Amino acid sequence: xxxNPLVLLVAAIFTxxxxxxxLLGMCPMMAMxxxxxxxxxxxxxxxxxxxVTAPIDWVIYNKVLVPTHSEVMMLLVFIIxxxxxxxxxxxxxxxxxxxxxxxxxxxxxxxxxxxxxFAVSIFSVMRNYNLWQSTAFAVGSGAGWALAIILIAxxxxxxxxxxxxxxxxxxxxxxxxxxxxxxxxxxxxxxxxAVQ
Amino acid sequence: xxxxxxxxxxPWRVFITGFFKENAVxxxxxxxxSTLAVSNKMENAVAMGASVVFVMLVSSAVISLLRRVIxxxxxxxxxxxVTSTFVIIIDHFxxxxxxxxxxxxxxxxxxxxxxxxxxxxQEAFAIKNGVGLSILDSLGAALSYSYVLVGIAAVRxxxxxxxxxxxxxxxxxxxxxxxxxxxxxxxxxxxxxVWGFRRIAKLKPLEQE
Numbered sequence: 001x002x003x004n005p006l007v008l009l010v011a012a013i014f015t016x017x018x019x020x021x022x023l024l025g026m027c028p029m030m031a032m033x034x035x036x037x038x039x040x041x042x043x044x045x046x047x048x049x050x051x052v053t054a055p056i057d058w059v060i061y062n063k064v065l066v067p068t069h070s071e072v073m074m075l076l077v078f079i080i081x082x083x084x085x086x087x088x089x090x091x092x093x094x095x096x097x098x099x100x101x102x103x104x105x106x107x108x109x110x111x112x113x114x115x116x117x118f119a120v121s122i123f124s125v126m127r128n129y130n131l132w133q134s135t136a137f138a139v140g141s142g143a144g145w146a147l148a149i150i151l152i153a154x155x156x157x158x159x160x161x162x163x164x165x166x167x168x169x170x171x172x173x174x175x176x177x178x179x180x181x182x183x184x185x186x187x188x189x190x191x192x193x194a195v196q
Numbered sequence: 197x198x199x200x201x202x203x204x205x206x207p208w209r210v211f212i213t214g215f216f217k218e219n220a221v222x223x224x225x226x227x228x229x230s231t232l233a234v235s236n237k238m239e240n241a242v243a244m245g246a247s248v249v250f251v252m253l254v255s256s257a258v259i260s261l262l263r264r265v266i267x268x269x270x271x272x273x274x275x276x277x278v279t280s281t282f283v284i285i286i287d288h289f290x291x292x293x294x295x296x297x298x299x300x301x302x303x304x305x306x307x308x309x310x311x312x313x314x315x316x317x318q319e320a321f322a323i324k325n326g327v328g329l330s331i332l333d334s335l336g337a338a339l340s341y342s343y344v345l346v347g348i349a350a351v352r353x354x355x356x357x358x359x360x361x362x363x364x365x366x367x368x369x370x371x372x373x374x375x376x377x378x379x380x381x382x383x384x385x386x387x388x389x390v391w392g393f394r395r396i397a398k399l400k401p402l403e404q405e
Contacts, residue, residue, distance in 0.1 A: 080273070080276075083273050
């Protein structure tokens with residue numbers, strides 16, 4: 001694999017969007033996309049945590065687990081790393097960056113159980129990315145997820161104001177249809193960059 | 197055994213609430229990632245459903261047994277460690293016995309750890325109740341996830357590949373509706389499924405807009 005990290009970054013945002021083509025992180029996407037403000041906070045938190053955890057997970061996997069032949073422990077180690085990093089980030093942000101903490105602090109604990117972050121680490125191992133590639137992939141995936149949730153929140157707001165949605169389709173149902181149409185429109189980006 | 201009486205016992209109510217009334221996917225809107233991503237073929241859906249049933253039963257039982265010794269502030273990380281132990285077991289079981297299915301499921305087996313249904317039931321039920329009830333509760337929730345998953349997979353495999361469980365069932369002129377088998381099509385099938393389920397079960401939506 002000799003992919004340029006920049007190509008990977010663009011691919012992770014547009015052509016292989018982690019939310020719309022790999023369908024990850026859907027539960028928070030359904031729950032948090034009711035307002036644009038919340039979705040921006042959640043999207044930024046996910047982007048930030050993914051960008052921090054993916055390189056750490058990469059280093060731990062390739063420098064600790066592979067030499068000691070304990071790849072079996074991968075899932076367990078990754079989830080502990082993510083939980084620890086989120087906790088640490090929250091403490092550091094509260095201490096040194098209170099303004100940022102006020103912005104997306106409340107979303108940080110929720111981010112621990114966001115599938116996107118976990119999946120990014122697993123994907124980088126499965127596809128044998130190197131450190132730069134996996135960092136670029138992580139930033140791109142986080143940005144792609146944030147883009148998707150903000151777009152969905154915007155459409156949902158409009159739908160709430162102007163559309164007459166059938167009662168049983170309200171909430172989750174119509175959000176899925178919005179996401180589906182958005183995912184279809186993202187097919188238009190395919191062919192822009194080639195990965196895999 | 198008097199079945200009418202059974203319907204009013206606590207264990208039965210615990211089971212049936214999770215199984216039908218508060219369906220994990222259609223009512224609580226949890227566990228969507230894997231429901232959408234793994235439902236392109238029925239064999240994958242069956243394998244995934246069975247894995248989730250196994251993981252949920254065992255991890256809920258363990259959490260329920262340990263509920264008096266788990267410190268409150270570290271409970272989330274305890275849930276994750278317990279769950280990931282069993283997910284690793286099932287991941288390696290699938291890799292050893294069903295390598296093709298395991299390859300198609302890819303990372304989604306590992307992602308059972310962050311499946312919201314598993315943690316949701318542990319947090320909402322297993323941490324407060326006895327082992328027997330917790331097992332019944334997670335059985336109801338896991339089976340409700342599994343039947344929705346297999347149902348969606350049946351529709352998507354029929355329309356997208358023209359087959360059911362890998363057996364061709366459509367007439368030779370049938371044009372495969374490829375987009376339904378792609379990730380993008382999953383959304384629409386899922387939305388219609390949720391719509392139908394809520395209509396038939398006469399569920400009041402959890403969230404109001």
